[in-house]
Amino acid sequence: FQTVYDRMLADQRDTLALEGPMEVEGRFLTIGLHGSRMKDEANKDLGIVLVFEDLTELIKAQKVAAWQEVARRVAHEIKNPLTPIQLSAQRLRKKYYEKSPDFDAIFDETTNVIVNEVTSLKHMVDEFSKFARLPTPQMAHQSLHDVINEVTTLYRGAHKDIELVVSLDEDLPSLNFDREQLKRVMVNLLDNAIQAMQQKGRVWLSTKYDTKRRRAVVSVADEGVGIAPEDQEKLFVPYFTRKKTGTGLGLAIVRRIITDHDGQIQAGQNQPKGALFTFELPV
Known part of the structure; x- marks a missing residue:
C-alpha cells in the first residue's frame, strides 16, 4: 500500500x-x-x-496451464528429430545385416542425418535452458535510445536490402533497465521483422514518451505477411513458431524480459500490411 x-x-x-x-x-x-x-x-x-x-488462484491456474503447454510443446519438439534418428538407425542396421554393397554410402548418409538431428535437438535444449535460467535484470538508469542506435547500426551494415525507418522521441528520459536484456529484445524483434519479409523490405522502429502515464512506448513494424488471427494468442507461448527452423522461444524470452522490467508487450497488425510489436516500460 x-x-x-x-x-x-x-x-x-x-x-x-x-x-x-x-x-x-x-x-x-x-x-x-x-x-x-x-x-x-x-x-x-x-x-x-x-x-x-x-490473484493467487488465477496466477496458479495460469502457471499450470502455461507449463502444461510448455510440456506438450517440448515433447513435440523432442519427438520431431527422434523419428529420423530412429529411421536412420533402422536403415543402417538393415543394410549392415544384408551385407549391402552400398553400405559405405548408406553409412555416411544415415550417420550424417543422425548427427544433424542430434545437433538440432541439442540447440533446442540449450535454448530452453536459456529461457528457464534467464538471469535477474541488472538494472541501471540509462538511455534506451543508445541501445536502439547500437542495434540499428549493426542491422544497417548487415542487411543491404532492408530499409530501417527510425523515429526516436527526443523527450524520452532515461530509463531503469538491463542493457543486455533490452538489446536482446530489440535484436529478436528486428530479426523477426526481417525474416517475415524474406530479408527485403522496410522496418519501422519508433519510440514515444507517454507523459501522462509516464511510459516509454517502443514499436517495431514490418511489411511482411502479418499475423494470422488464429496465431494472435499463441505468439508469446514457448515453442510456438511458424518458422521452419525456429525454436519458438524468441518471443517468449522477449515477453519474459519485458515483464521482468515491469512492462507489457503486445502484437497486432501493421497497416496496410505486416506485423506490429509494441512494448511499454515504466519511466
Missing part, C-alpha cells in the same frame, strides 16, 4: 498497478494492488483510490 501511494505522489501518476506476495493469516497470497488518482472538475486532487485483488 505504502509503495503504491508513495510512487504515485512522487511521480505524479494518475494510475499505478503492482502485484506481489503477502502473508494473510498464515497464508501466502499474491495480491494485485491498483491505485487511481481522483480529481475534481478543477483538476485538484481529491485523493487516491486503492483496490486490492486476490
Whole structure:
C-alpha cells in the first residue's frame, strides 16, 4: 500500500498497478494492488483510490496451464528429430545385416542425418535452458535510445536490402533497465521483422514518451505477411513458431524480459500490411 501511494505522489501518476506476495493469516497470497488518482472538475486532487485483488488462484491456474503447454510443446519438439534418428538407425542396421554393397554410402548418409538431428535437438535444449535460467535484470538508469542506435547500426551494415525507418522521441528520459536484456529484445524483434519479409523490405522502429502515464512506448513494424488471427494468442507461448527452423522461444524470452522490467508487450497488425510489436516500460 505504502509503495503504491508513495510512487504515485512522487511521480505524479494518475494510475499505478503492482502485484506481489503477502502473508494473510498464515497464508501466502499474491495480491494485485491498483491505485487511481481522483480529481475534481478543477483538476485538484481529491485523493487516491486503492483496490486490492486476490490473484493467487488465477496466477496458479495460469502457471499450470502455461507449463502444461510448455510440456506438450517440448515433447513435440523432442519427438520431431527422434523419428529420423530412429529411421536412420533402422536403415543402417538393415543394410549392415544384408551385407549391402552400398553400405559405405548408406553409412555416411544415415550417420550424417543422425548427427544433424542430434545437433538440432541439442540447440533446442540449450535454448530452453536459456529461457528457464534467464538471469535477474541488472538494472541501471540509462538511455534506451543508445541501445536502439547500437542495434540499428549493426542491422544497417548487415542487411543491404532492408530499409530501417527510425523515429526516436527526443523527450524520452532515461530509463531503469538491463542493457543486455533490452538489446536482446530489440535484436529478436528486428530479426523477426526481417525474416517475415524474406530479408527485403522496410522496418519501422519508433519510440514515444507517454507523459501522462509516464511510459516509454517502443514499436517495431514490418511489411511482411502479418499475423494470422488464429496465431494472435499463441505468439508469446514457448515453442510456438511458424518458422521452419525456429525454436519458438524468441518471443517468449522477449515477453519474459519485458515483464521482468515491469512492462507489457503486445502484437497486432501493421497497416496496410505486416506485423506490429509494441512494448511499454515504466519511466
